[in-house]
Amino acid sequence: xxxxxxxxxxxxxxxxxxxxxxxxxxxxxxxxxxxxxxxxxxxxxxxxxxxxxxxxxxxxxxxxxxxxxxxxxxxxxxxxxxxxxxxxxxxxxxxxxxxxxxxxxxxxxxxxxxxxxxxxxxxxxxxxxxxxxxxxxxxxxxxxxxxxxxxxxxxxxxxxxxxxxxxxxxxxxxxxxxxxxxxxxxxxxxxxxxxxxxxxxxxxxxxxxxxxxxxxxxxxxxxxxxxxxxxxxxxxxxxxxxxxxxxxxxxxxxxxxxxxxxxxxxxxxxxxxxxxxxxxxxxxxxxxxxxxxxxxxxxxxxxxxxxxxxxxxxxxxxxxxxxxxxxxxxxxxxxxxxxxxx
Numbered sequence: 001x002x003x004x005x006x007x008x009x010x011x012x013x014x015x016x017x018x019x020x021x022x023x024x025x026x027x028x029x030x031x032x033x034x035x036x037x038x039x040x041x042x043x044x045x046x047x048x049x050x051x052x053x054x055x056x057x058x059x060x061x062x063x064x065x066x067x068x069x070x071x072x073x074x075x076x077x078x079x080x081x082x083x084x085x086x087x088x089x090x091x092x093x094x095x096x097x098x099x100x101x102x103x104x105x106x107x108x109x110x111x112x113x114x115x116x117x118x119x120x121x122x123x124x125x126x127x128x129x130x131x132x133x134x135x136x137x138x139x140x141x142x143x144x145x146x147x148x149x150x151x152x153x154x155x156x157x158x159x160x161x162x163x164x165x166x167x168x169x170x171x172x173x174x175x176x177x178x179x180x181x182x183x184x185x186x187x188x189x190x191x192x193x194x195x196x197x198x199x200x201x202x203x204x205x206x207x208x209x210x211x212x213x214x215x216x217x218x219x220x221x222x223x224x225x226x227x228x229x230x231x232x233x234x235x236x237x238x239x240x241x242x243x244x245x246x247x248x249x250x251x252x253x254x255x256x257x258x259x260x261x262x263x264x265x266x267x268x269x270x271x272x273x274x275x276x277x278x279x280x281x282x283x284x285x286x287x288x289x290x291x292x293x294x295x296x297x298x299x300x301x302x303x304x305x306x307x308x309x310x311x312x313x314x315x316x317x318x319x320x321x322x323x324x325x326x327x328x329x330x331x332x333x334x335x336x337x338x339x340x341x342x
Contacts, residue, residue: 003028006138010039015074016136017107019114022121023140027179032138033078033114040074040112049075055083057092058099065111078114085121085128097127104134142177145284151179152186156200159190163200171205173285174215185209213244217252218286221260221334225293229335236331246323247316250330254309259286261302264294301337308333 001009003025009015015036021029041049048070053061061079069075083090084097107113115135121128131137143151149168156162163171163186175185185208189200192208211219216239223232239249259280266276277287294302312330315321321329 001136001138003032003138003140006032007035010035015039015112017109017111017113018104018131018135019112020117020121020131020135020137021114021140022117022137025140025142025179026118027183028143029116029140032140033116036112036114037076040072040076042072045071050078051075052078052080054080058084058096058103061100061113062103065113066108067111069110074110074112076112076114078116080116081118082115082127085115085117085125085131086119087122087125093127097130100127101130101134104130143179148172148177152182155183155186156190161190161193161198161200163189164202167200167202167205169283169285170202171209173283174205174209174211176212176214213239213248213252214286217249217256218289220249220331221253221256222289222293224331224334225297227335229332232331232335233328236327246327247313250309250313250316250323250327253327253330254306254313257302257306257309259290260294260297261299261306263287263290264297264299264302267291267294268299305334305337 003023021032023029037046037050049072051064051067053064056079061077061082064077067075084093084100090096115131121131123129149165152163152168171182171185171189175181188208189204193200193204216235220232220235220239223229223235236249240246259282262280263273263276266279267273273287273291276282276291277284280287282290309330312321312326316323316326
């Protein structure tokens with residue numbers, strides 16, 4: 001079920017004995033845990049009836065779940081990133097899974113047991129399959145555009161602020177869509193515009209928000225496609241000084257070039273930018289900018305450039321080139337080629 005469906009059931013008083021919480025949106029996931037606690041645990045009795053476990057055995061989990069609640073009907077047991085759900089094989093995994101398999105056939109009604117995954121569970125693992133069959137899986141995906149807009153509007157309203165649609169698009173592209181990160185950026189923006197100005201604009205976002213790697217590489221490619229090799233190299237140096245790796249930048253650059261080539265081929269074939277955005281699952285801001293970037297470039301040139309990026313990536317991974325050498329070479333190639341086309 002989605003996290004919205006979880007809240008609907010919770011508000012209706014429908015609480016399952018075992019849950020699997022998974023998905024990338026940690027902020028909403030934590031809020032869902034808090035909502036479950038508020039629903040089940042009377043004020044003042046939280047610490048007596050709330051257990052969080054890590055690095056435990058199946059028996060320790062079931063023992064905690066079978067402990068009777070103190071002065072309330074149900075207790076909560078949270079198991080974080082349980083090893084039999086993760087990719088690597090864990091200690092005594094077959095025995096652990098067998099124990100849990102039998103226990104899950106008849107879990108007690110006096111406990112809500114939550115397997116809380118900050119990493120994605122390995123779908124190939126037997127334990128993952130068991131929880132899909134015998135527990136209630138709640139998936140916490142990143143918010144849709146409309147959900148994100150409502151969430152930001154609600155958070156800003158409490159501060160007497162609002163944000164324009166264009167500024168919000170730029171914000172979510174620069175900072176990403178994870179709410180934990182967005183909370184901090186919105187707080188910074190509120191402080192930046194001050195008490196007297198009620199609306200946050202796109203210029204405010206660009207002035208104060210810390211850009212993600214994806215956004216920085218997008219701006220890097222924009223500089224290079226304009227023939228500005230100097231600014232492009234400065235961006236690369238800044239990213240490296242900020243802790244990014246040459247192979248990580250090269251991989252993101254290759255991805256951006258692939259999206260450009262895909263967009264150009266699709267537009268030449270009569271498709272729309274909106275359709276390509278949907279196919280590639282692009283951010284709206286990224287889709288618009290990608291369409292602008294590829295407007296004056298040929299599909300053949302972009303396809304050849306993508307091939308060269310892939311070849312550079314392979315050369316690094318096969319030991320033929322050092323990562324920084326490969327990155328500098330492809331940055332120079334794009335910039336010089338763009339200059340020749342102008």
